[in-house]
Amino acid sequence: GAVVSQHPSRVICKSGTSVKIECRSLDFQATTMFWYRQFPKQSLMLMATSNEGSKATYEQGVEKDKFLINHASLTLSTLTVTSAHPEDSSFYICSARDVRRPSYEQYFGPGTRLTVT
């Protein structure tokens, strides 16, 4: 149980275009999902916390107009990178919190590798 999927697993896009990444909880409901960014050989950096039915909470330094987050249902959150630039190239990982489980438990997706050319 507690499986989180991400789609796509990798995407290459041209500079200036937008890319949408989906995060789904497959066998549980997730009122809260988290989006992380990981640069090569570095740790995960929390970008934003996504709550179903409300606006996402962004961490300091993360541009909310560039990284659009939508959490329209209890099993799906999307991250849209708008007007992507090469510096947005990174590994994006989502996680989800099961409403039935303690608040500290998060289940991670396999990640999405974004390359902007």
Add this chain to the structure above:
Amino acid sequence: AQSVTQLDSHVSVSEGTPVLLRCNYSSSYSPSLFWYVQHPNKGLQLLLKYTSAATLVKGINGFEAEFKKSETSFHLTKPSAHMSDAAEYFCVVSDNSNGGSQGNLIFGKGTKLSVKP
């Protein structure tokens, strides 16, 4: 505020020898602590967690960690390394402030474990 320090960025061991990955934490509250493993270009897998129960925590794949409050440490150990253990390991603390309702995870910078044949 919570923080996590992984004392070694890279640890190299021979197959069959013990593994020790060090982690120190700082927390104003009773922390929840985790170790996650990440294989190349993969998502994170939970190895084990400490949530104020037994101080010696056993995880998957033969790993275990001991919570030592007096030393503010949560080191990860394994008696005998296997080639498949080569990966990046993250020590993580949960932000249990605000009554624990946030549950945000704070990641250490990671330790890369190499296993030599």
